[in-house]
Amino acid sequence: xxxxxxxxxxxxxxxxxxxxxxxxxxxxxxxxxxxxxxxxxxxxxxxxxxxxxxxxxxxxxxxxxxxxxxxxxxxxxxxxxxxxxxxxxxxxxxxxxxxxxxxxxxxxxxxxxxxxxxxxxxxxxxxxxxxxxxxxxxxxxxxxxxxxxxxxxxxxxxxxxxxxxxxxxxxxxxxxxxxxxxxxxxxxxxxxxxxxxxxxxxxxxxxxxxxxxxxxxxxxxxxxxxxxxxxxxxxxxxxxxxxxxxxxxxxxxxxxxxxxxxxxxxxxxxxxxxxxxxxxxxxxxxxxxxxxxxxxxxxxxxxxxxxxxxxxxxxxxxxxxxxxxxxxxxxxxxxxxxxxxxxxxxxxxxxxxxxxxxxxxxxxxxxxxxxxxxxxxxxxxxxxxxxxxxxxxxxxxxxxxxxxxxxxxxxxxxxxxxxxxxxxxxxxxxxxxxxxxxxxxxxxxxxxxxxxxxxxxxxxxxxxxxxxxxxxxxxxxxxxxxxxxxxxxxxxxxxxxxxxxxxxxxx
Amino acid sequence: xxxxxxxxxxxxxxxxxxxxxxxxxxxxxxxxxxxxxxxxxxxxxxxxxxxxxxxxxxxxxxxxxxxxxxxxxxxxxxxxxxxxxxxxxxxxxxxxxxxxxxxxxxxxxxxxxxxxxxxxxxxxxxxxxxxxxxxxxxxxxxxxxxxxxxxxxxxxxxxxxxxxxxxxxxxxxxxxxxxxxxxxxxxxxxxxxxxxxxxxxxxxxxxxxxxxxxxxxxxxxxxxxxxxxxxxxxxxxxxxxxxxxxxxxxxxxxxxxxxxxxxxxxxxxxxxxxxxxxxxxxxxxxxxxxxxxxxxxxxxxxxxxxxxxxxxxxxxx
Numbered sequence: 005x006x007x008x009x010x011x012x013x014x015x016x017x018x019x020x021x022x023x024x025x026x027x028x029x030x031x032x033x034x035x036x037x038x039x040x041x042x043x044x045x046x047x048x049x050x051x052x053x054x055x056x057x058x059x060x061x062x063x064x065x066x067x068x069x070x071x072x073x074x075x076x077x078x079x080x081x082x083x084x085x086x087x088x089x090x091x092x093x094x095x096x097x098x099x100x101x102x103x104x105x106x107x108x109x110x111x112x113x114x115x116x117x118x119x120x121x122x123x124x125x126x127x128x129x130x131x132x133x134x135x136x137x138x139x140x141x142x143x144x145x146x147x148x149x150x151x152x153x154x155x156x157x158x159x160x161x162x163x164x165x166x167x168x169x170x171x172x173x174x175x176x177x178x179x180x181x182x183x184x185x186x187x188x189x190x191x192x193x194x195x196x197x198x199x200x201x202x203x204x205x206x207x208x209x210x211x212x213x214x215x216x217x218x219x220x221x222x223x224x225x226x227x228x229x230x231x232x233x234x235x236x237x238x239x240x241x242x243x244x245x246x247x248x249x250x251x252x253x254x255x256x257x258x259x260x261x262x263x264x265x266x267x268x269x270x271x272x273x274x275x276x277x278x279x280x281x282x283x284x285x286x287x288x289x290x291x292x293x294x295x296x297x298x299x300x301x302x303x304x305x306x307x308x309x310x311x312x313x314x315x316x317x318x319x320x321x322x323x324x325x326x327x328x329x330x331x332x333x334x335x336x337x338x339x340x341x342x343x344x345x346x347x348x349x350x351x352x353x354x355x356x357x358x359x360x361x362x363x364x365x366x367x368x369x370x371x372x373x374x375x376x377x378x379x380x381x382x383x384x385x386x387x388x389x390x391x392x393x394x395x396x397x398x399x400x401x402x403x404x405x406x407x408x409x410x411x412x413x414x415x416x417x418x419x420x421x422x423x424x425x426x427x428x429x430x431x432x433x434x435x436x437x438x439x440x441x442x443x444x445x446x447x448x449x450x451x452x453x454x455x456x457x458x459x460x461x462x463x464x465x466x467x468x469x470x471x472x473x474x475x476x477x478x479x480x481x482x483x484x485x486x487x488x489x490x491x492x493x494x495x496x497x498x499x500x501x502x503x504x505x506x507x508x509x510x511x
Numbered sequence: 512x513x514x515x516x517x518x519x520x521x522x523x524x525x526x527x528x529x530x531x532x533x534x535x536x537x538x539x540x541x542x543x544x545x546x547x548x549x550x551x552x553x554x555x556x557x558x559x560x561x562x563x564x565x566x567x568x569x570x571x572x573x574x575x576x577x578x579x580x581x582x583x584x585x586x587x588x589x590x591x592x593x594x595x596x597x598x599x600x601x602x603x604x605x606x607x608x609x610x611x612x613x614x615x616x617x618x619x620x621x622x623x624x625x626x627x628x629x630x631x632x633x634x635x636x637x638x639x640x641x642x643x644x645x646x647x648x649x650x651x652x653x654x655x656x657x658x659x660x661x662x663x664x665x666x667x668x669x670x671x672x673x674x675x676x677x678x679x680x681x682x683x684x685x686x687x688x689x690x691x692x693x694x695x696x697x698x699x700x701x702x703x704x705x706x707x708x709x710x711x712x713x714x715x716x717x718x719x720x721x722x723x724x725x726x727x728x729x730x731x732x733x734x735x736x737x738x739x740x741x742x743x744x745x746x747x748x749x750x751x752x753x754x755x756x757x758x759x760x761x762x763x764x765x766x767x768x769x770x771x772x773x774x775x776x777x778x779x780x781x782x783x784x785x786x787x788x789x790x791x792x793x794x795x796x797x798x799x800x801x802x803x804x805x806x807x808x809x810x811x812x813x814x815x816x817x818x819x820x821x822x823x824x825x826x827x828x
Contacts, residue, residue, distance in 0.1 A: 119570030
């Protein structure tokens with residue numbers, strides 16, 4: 005009798021000792037839909053930056069305020085044309101080589117020559133002088149430091165390029181170094197012990213690209229992934245009932261919007277665009293398709309875009325009768341089949357959208373149904389997203405539905421200028437120009453005077469709300485699930501960082 | 512043995528010549544098909560590279576200039592063939608990495624998954640097929656038939672999700688997705704293997720039934736061989752010919768046609784890569800992948816031919 009008892013006791017002791025000795029986890033697995041298959045900052049920078057492998061000269065916190073990164077401070081000459089960035093000393097890349105102005109200038113020059121944000125800035129020269137990076141501009145551009153926080157301006161080591169200057173490795177200065185890279189699905193990271201700042205608490209991390217939302221939800225539920233980004237509506241509501249994980253939805257500065265060809269005879273009157281807007285069931289779409297009722301976009305700039313969102317602006321509403329009245333004012337008359345006609349022409353148009361964001365085709369068909377009520381025959385064309393800029397360029401586009409990120413850089417002026425400045429933009433206004441907006445944008449881009457900026461932004465927001473060259477539909481929420489034992493997780497609305505270096509396990 | 516080797520060398524020579532012809536035809540046809548697709552290639556490649564947040568007309572023009580997409584089609588094709596003659600598949604137009612590197616990684620994972628699926632399917636199909644064939648039209652045969660129809664009809668994607676839910680989420684026996692080790696291979700292999708076994712168990716069953724009804728089987732039994740010995744010595748060897756050929760066909764299907772399963776299990780396979788390359792209009796990657804798959808089919812056919820010659824002496828004549 006004693007023997008089995010003593011055996012049981014010793015097993016129990018061994019188990020409890022084992023439990024006490026069990027170490028706290030030191031690794032994290034992140035799952036997200038985005039595949040990474042390139043070493044090139046211009047192509048894969050968004051993932052390299054988020055995983056903290058490479059860093060920028062300028063960093064930004066979750067509110068979008070700029071803070072020193074690999075540059076400790078920066079200043080601009082009185083005429084606003086010459087920017088000087090003083091670099092952090094004693095920083096080494098993961099391969100042990102020294103970070104200096106030469107490496108920074110090489111990386112930035114490459115970024116400037118590639119398609120990306122720097123190409124949109126009025127830069128005339130990037131040079132190294134006395135250990136500093138000097139960027140000379142053609143016209144004053146106050147948002148330059150914010151551009152240097154963008155994912156395409158991260159700084160790789162010189163050794164990250166091959167003899168022909170092509171990117172061939174992922175070597176940066178960040179708190180994590182790459183230990184294995186299996187494109188396009190996975191990146192394994194280890195802590196950079198020689199990091200210039202506070203070293204990460206986690207020893208290692210794995211990034212897994214899982215394209216299907218169902219897979220990501222199952223990864224979260226099973227605990228195979230500790231943090232899962234971008235859940236679909238069904239997965240998100242299911243995971244809210246799983247005890248081991250916490251879900252959250254963070255508003256981000258991305259908006260689903262309709263680009264309207266204001267040069268087209270159907271839409272060249274603002275009343276026509278207002279009618280389209282009045283016939284968008286924003287609340288229904290936000291409730292039933294994207295499932296965040298508070299995200300119905302009653303103005304273009306989302307609340308996550310501090311400084312640009314305005315609580316005072318009169319919100320866009322849905323009113324089918326008012327939409328019909330506006331179109332009737334413009335001379336449209338309903339035909340036998342209920343579709344409007346004017347001068348013998350039917351109100352039949354095509355909407356271009358793409359399936360990469362699965363909610364877009366759904367929203368498009370909701371619009372198709374709703375606009376039929378006001379007499380518009382809408383054909384939905386779901387294709388590659390490049391059909392939208394292509395249609396903008398050749399003028400064949402009627403309307404397009406897409407998601408636009410106004411938080412690409414901490415200061416959205418770059419994107420806004422591109423979309424609503426002179427000539428409009430591939431992902432912005434088409435056949436529409438407004439001198440007041442163009443002037444205001446020029447001032448916002450060139451000044452750092454807060455009052456002037458604020459007045460300019462108010463003008464832009466107000467005109468866009470009246471004229472509707474681009475009609476907002478819903479704002480985005482960034483959905484995330486996190487293991488409850490993982491602490492220090494901060495979800496960045498600007499999506500610049502997963503914040504791996506601040507995470508730690510309590511168990 | 513010498514007869515076998517002579518016949519094997521003849522097969523090798525034929526298949527070798529086939530391989531060269533396949534390489535050229537696949538290269539030209541995939542090039543022509545990519546060019547025939549609607550839409551501007553520069554825009555598609557720029558979209559694949561920079562994503563919709565960064566892609567615009569200026570990026571597309573930069574891509575057109577960089578890749579020389581303005582040059583006439585025959586110049587582009589000639590350049591590719593010239594590179595191919597030097598065993599150079601070029602760089603991915605979207606990612607900039609050498610095509611051969613991408614294919615090497617992804618083909619390895621695809622072959623691993625295909626092998627896992629075939630082994631799983633054979634583990635199910637052989638015993639089930641033989642057992643049902645020993646009593647054709649019996650209860651087991653009918654039940655298996657119904658089950659096979661059902662499992663073949665279930666889409667692999669749905670089956671995969673159900674298996675993950677049961678064995679990864681609820682029982683926690685295997686991981687959901689990824690490819691960290693052998694345990695990651697189990698669920699995708701079963702997902703594919705069950706679908707394959709649903710058909711191949713019927714092929715095994717029919718082959719065994721045919722063999723069991725043959726004159727030579729009767730003769731073997733009449734001359735006094737036991738049922739077991741007849742089965743092992745004569746029936747299985749004869750029945751294995753159609754089964755080996757069918758497994759060859761299944762392998763070909765597996766290597767290229769498992770995109771959905773690769774996507775569900777976040778498995779970096781070549782089918783997934785090919786689909787992405789077509790969307791991104793990554794001509795170099797499409798040509799490289801199609802070429803690899805074409806040559807792989809030739810190699811598979813070769814293996815099946817050799818295996819059949821090994822099994823059936825009549826083929827060596």
